[in-house]
Amino acid sequence: xxxxxGLVFCLAILMTITGCQKDYSVENSQTLxxxxxxxTAAAGSLQDESGNCMAITVNxxxxxxxxxxxxxTITVTVNFTKTGRYxxxxxxxxxxxxxxDSATTYNTGIKTVTLRxxxxxxxxxxxxxxxxxxxxxCSFSVLTNSLSKSERDYFPMxxxxxxxYDTLPNTSATDTVRYTVSPSTQVKSGQxxxxxxxxxxxxxxxxxxNYKGQYYEYTDIFSGFSIPPFEYMFLDDTKPVGxxxxxxxxxxxxxxxxxxxxxxxxxxxxxxxxxxxxNSITLDSVIHVRQDITLTLSGRDISSSILPxxxxxxxxxxxxxxxxxxxxxxxxxxxxxxx
Numbered sequence: 001x002x003x004x005x006g007l008v009f010c011l012a013i014l015m016t017i018t019g020c021q022k023d024y025s026v027e028n029s030q031t032l033x034x035x036x037x038x039x040t041a042a043a044g045s046l047q048d049e050s051g052n053c054m055a056i057t058v059n060x061x062x063x064x065x066x067x068x069x070x071x072x073t074i075t076v077t078v079n080f081t082k083t084g085r086y087x088x089x090x091x092x093x094x095x096x097x098x099x100x101d102s103a104t105t106y107n108t109g110i111k112t113v114t115l116r117x118x119x120x121x122x123x124x125x126x127x128x129x130x131x132x133x134x135x136x137x138c139s140f141s142v143l144t145n146s147l148s149k150s151e152r153d154y155f156p157m158x159x160x161x162x163x164x165y166d167t168l169p170n171t172s173a174t175d176t177v178r179y180t181v182s183p184s185t186q187v188k189s190g191q192x193x194x195x196x197x198x199x200x201x202x203x204x205x206x207x208x209x210n211y212k213g214q215y216y217e218y219t220d221i222f223s224g225f226s227i228p229p230f231e232y233m234f235l236d237d238t239k240p241v242g243x244x245x246x247x248x249x250x251x252x253x254x255x256x257x258x259x260x261x262x263x264x265x266x267x268x269x270x271x272x273x274x275x276x277x278x279n280s281i282t283l284d285s286v287i288h289v290r291q292d293i294t295l296t297l298s299g300r301d302i303s304s305s306i307l308p309x310x311x312x313x314x315x316x317x318x319x320x321x322x323x324x325x326x327x328x329x330x331x332x333x334x335x336x337x338x339x
Contacts, residue, residue, distance in 0.1 A: 042105050043082035046136040053138035054079065054110070056131065060117070062096075062144040064124045072117030074098050074140065076131055080108045086133070088113055094127040094144065095119045125192030125208075126185045143183060146211070154237045154287060154313040155215045156338045157194050157207060159183050163318060165331040176334060177203065188218050189231065213238035225253035225260045232264065235313060237287060243268045250294075258298045265292045275312055275320060277332070285315035291324075 048054055054077035062072065076088055083105055090098040096119035105111065115131070124146035130137050151158040162180040182195040186206060193206035193216075206218040215235040223229075236245035246266040253260050270288035277283075291309035295302055307325040314320045317338060322331040 040082075040084040042080055042084035042086040044078055044080040044086070044108075044133065044136075046076065046078060046131065046133050046138045048079065056138060056140040058140060058142055062121055062142055064121050064144055064146050067120045068096060068117035070116065074115050074117070074131070076113050076115060076133075076138075077110060078113050078133060079110050080105050083108060086113075088115055088131060088133045090115065090129045090131045092119070093129050094125075094142075095122040096127070096142070098129070098131070123192070125194075126187070143185065151338070152316050153209075153211075153213075154235060154315055155207070155209060155318050156316065157181055157209065158339045161336070161338045163336040164334045165322075166334050167330055167332075177331070179205070188229075191216075191218070191231065193218050221264075222251055222253065222262055225251070225255050225262055227251045227253040227262070232266075234266065234311075235287070235289060236268075237313075239268050241268050241271050255297060261296045263294045265294070266290070267292070269310075275314065283314045283317065283320065286320070287313045289313070 046053055055075075056077065057075040059075065060069070060072035062068070074090075078086075078088070080086075085102055085104050087102045088100055096117060098115035098117050100113065100115045103113075121127075121144040124144050127142050127144065128139060129142065130139050145159065146157060151161075159181050162178055164176055164178045166176055168175045176199075178199040179196045182197045184195040184197075185192050186195065187193075188206065191208055193208045196205045196207060198204050207216065208218075209215045213236055214233055215237075216231050217234050218229055218231050220229040230248075230251070232248055233246040236243075239245045244265055244267050246264075248264045250261050250263045253262070267290045268287065269290045270286075272284075273286050273288060275283050275286040289311045291311065293303065293306045293308075295306060305326070309322065309324040311319070311323075312321040317333075317336060319331065320333040322329070324330070
């Protein structure tokens with residue numbers, strides 16, 4: 001009886017040892033290498049010997065209000081100077097973060113480590129993350145795209161979309177400009193704007209929207225009065241006809257040495273109308289907005305000499321017509337691609 005018990009006990013110990021060794025083994029086609037467990041912490045850095053952050057690659061597509069999957073990862077380059085256990089992680093930005101389970105490195109030197117994304121992006125635009133490993137920190141950015149279904153509104157902003165406009169109305173001459181939605185974004189005054197690049201130099205624009213019917217531009221339209229850029233709402237598609245949906249503050253500056261005060265007011269003039277181009281093509285579901293400028297120079301109101309601007313936006317297309325008589329600026333849509 002004791003011999004049988006002893007034999008069973010020895011077999012149990014042997015099986016336990018074998019099972020433990022299996023967790024730390026590395027198998028190849030030639031040999032089975034048994035690696036001992038490591039309980040000490042690894043050491044290393046995210047920077048190279050010159051102190052520069054090494055490569056961080058962002059993988060996968062990132063879309064607003066869409067949960068991250070196994071395809072949303074980052075690959076971080078690490079220089080290990082000591083073997084052992086390690087863990088990398090990031091901070092949480094825009095509802096997302098990147099993390100990994102603890103792992104073991106059995107070799108020193110440079111290797112790449114993959115962190116999986118978690119969470120759901122809240123807003124579109126560029127987010128800046130920090131990745132941490134012991135005492136070293138490096139930064140990277142993630143661009144979150146807006147929901148494609150949300151781009152089917154009065155001002156699509158899907159990357160790669162473009163619009164070509166004629167700038168000489170009522171003439172046979174051709175002078176066009178093209179605006180293209182760029183992947184680039186910029187943060188200004190705490191808001192993230194999408195760049196609309198232009199085929200003309202110094203004619204790019206920055207726009208954003210809240211996907212609730214309000215659309216904004218970060219503009220320098222009053223730069224001629226030495227007034228710095230500011231944000232204004234150029235369209236609110238939820239307001240009824242006759243609504244003044246935006247009234248700016250009165251900005252003060254100078255014009256040709258004279259003190260100037262200027263403001264802009266936007267009104268919904270028409271909604272759900274048809275708009276017909278000179279070539280007889282007609283679009284429906286169009287909103288007509290009027291922009292009124294108020295201007296005083298040296299205390300004298302000269303607003304009556306500035307004719308209002310008339311702007312038209314078509315649903316699922318965007319800006320189709322812009323007419324500014326004072327000064328003369330025209331944009332009449334010729335063709336467009338909304339992606």
